[in-house]
Ligand SMILES: Nc1ncnc2c1ncn2[C@@H]1O[C@H](COP(=O)(O)OP(=O)(O)OP(=O)(O)O)[C@@H](O)[C@H]1O
């Protein structure tokens with residue numbers, strides 16, 4: 001593991017030929033990217049920089065990383081963040097149990113130095129997502145999901161690895177990256193990330209899709225749906241998003257709604273149907289009431 | 300890209316980044332380098348991708364997007380094929396004339412109009428009519444061509460004239476009767492449809508038309524901007540068109556658009572502020588090590604200081620009383636301050652709020668009865684009893700009544716915030732109230748949304764009140780307000 005050569009971004013194989021290729025490739029995988037998404041993904045590859053993807057819930061941030069992995073034929077390595085995530089869960093940990101067992105088994109035989117070298121070797125190292133991503137032999141896409149949940153200290157750790165692409169493990173020495181993977185960090189923006197981390201990343205804001213793109217997403221994701229119904233769905237959702245609500249419907253909710261309408265065998269959305277199914281799009285009772293009223297379906 | 304082209308692009312980019320910085324965007328050196336690298340990889344012909352790629356390297360906060368985009372359009376609008384019409388093989392001027400003739404033949408053959416006209420020969424009514432058709436059909440290419448044509452014909456732009464873009468926009472749109480367009484389209488749609496449409500259908504249709512009209516308007520604006528940039532140069536135009544960042548928008552002069560972006564910026568900002576304060580509190584939960592106490596306790600461990608003892612942590616959370624003028628010009632400021640304060644109300648042991656114009660009313664309960672701050676604010680605006688005589692601010696009277704009714708509740712744990720421009724319409728100041736208040740309260744602060752240079756001019760008497768307080772703070776924008784509130788909590 002140690003001793004491999006760090007690669008500069010420029011020496012890396014370029015994964016995409018053009019922005020258009022990213023756009024089309026993602027579309028073939030049923031991910032509908034807009035110009036911003038495709039442009040930034042392309043640029044990330046060219047500049048060898050991580051992408052920080054921010055935006056409301058359920059707008060396809062996580063899916064983007066997954067689809068890019070699929071598009072490039074890479075394995076997705078995912079680090080799911082949460083409050084309290086630390087080095088031992090993100091980077092590596094020694095397998096204490098196994099080490100103890102070995103020490104016991106070896107009691108009285110080998111010299112301590114030998115034993116020490118033995119138990120602090122690869123065999124006893126538990127590789128966590130970050131280490132796994134940079135030491136992998138096969139191509140990977142690293143997804144650091146919901147990075148806004150970790151503490152500032154862990155953020156600093158991420159920054160270090162994303163800057164140097166190397167890790168030092170006291171007992172093993174420095175491990176350098178075999179590759180610079182494509183890295184996506186997602187955030188729901190619940191807290192301000194450090195300026196240093198932001199500077200290190202390209203920034204992509206993924207918002208609710210335009211009406212046209214949402215219709216395409218519905219068509220791609222919901223089997224057998226008609227163009228006509230997909231179009232109506234996208235229009236109604238746009239209309240609801242323009243209202244002043246606590247929580248606007250996300251793309252996942254649009255898709256849930258579309259699937260429900262399909263199950264109910266509905267071909268055209270009228271006011272009655274919209275009213276009866278609003279709870280799939282909206283989560284708050286006050287929002288449902290408001291939307292029902294504004295669509296003027298609650299006479 | 301040839302070497303010269305590349306140098307030209309880098310020069311352009313340099314000017315562009317300079318303007319971003321002047322607008323207050325914190326572009327670092329790394330980010331600037333990334334942008335220089337980015338333009339090497341993404342051709343400007345793929346204009347949207349190019350724009351987002353630049354944004355991805357240069358701005359790291361969505362609230363800065365509008366500012367970025369405006370300057371981007373100024374700097375890069377003359378570049379790329381956008382300026383020529385035949386992008387994606389869409390209509391060129393020649394095709395357009397053709398199209399117009401076809402449309403006439405198809406839809407109006409026989410109405411007596413000699414169908415041979417080119418776009419230039421059309422009357423304003425005919426252009427408006429053509430526009431309506433293109434809008435109803437959602438014909439993007441035609442809409443774009445008409446936008447150019449309309450600016451050329453109606454804006455009356457003359458080189459070197461020091462007139463802003465809004466004037467030209469106004470002239471263009473007026474000639475097209477764009478204000479009446481939506482109604483006319485709805486009417487036409489109603490006539491064309493066979494069955495009467497439901498309310499839902501009508502709503503969706505209206506929204507679609509509104510969307511297209513907005514797109515057309517944006518197209519007209521873009522055309523005007525291109526011409527202005529061609530006439531006066533990018534740098535000058537970037538200065539005139541510059542949009543302040545939401546956090547720098549002045550509460551007292553915000554346009555409707557700006558108000559909206561302010562409102563949008565407020566929520567993430569309060570969330571972050573709350574998180575920051577919570578973290579601060581967590582880290583400060585322990586005071587410094589209390590040596591004596593530690594040693595004393597160590598006796599129960601046989602003299603080993605096994606359990607460190609800490610001094611009492613930071614002082615208890617303050618009780619907050621907000622007293623806000625909500626008359627006309629300062630209403631927005633009061634609203635944002637209340638929203639911010641309630642969003643972090645966990646940082647205070649208690650929050651009470653009072654609003655006044657010339658009468659005063661307590662509104663604490665509005666905020667208690669709902670989770671939704673916007674709704675509470677709405678009630679403040681509509682239900683609070685704040686008018687006593689004529690509905691012009693009377694700080695003196697409001698303070699007097701406040702002191703009489705609630706003065707007993709102000710104590711040594713209370714921090715009082717007085718909000719307003721202190722423009723007292725030449726009424727008696729009753730500044731003694733503030734003096735007495737400051738005598739009992741822990742702190743009294745005054746927040747003024749006016750620029751400091753206006754203070755104590757005309758009927759502003761902020762100095763008269765201010766000298767009894769622990770400080771008067773200028774809070775013209777969200778940035779200043781946030782930094783004050785952070786200090787407070
Ligand atoms: N552009 C898109 N094309 C295709 N599917 C999409 C697109 N955007 C969102 N989706 C679908 O919407 C759903 C939600 O997407 P995803 O889980 O990636 O959202 P997210 O932004 O990561 O949300 P959260 O912030 O809650 O984690 C998924 O089923 C995804 O496939």
Ligand SMILES: [Mg+2]
Nearest residue numbers: 061062145186
């Ligand atoms: Mg996600």
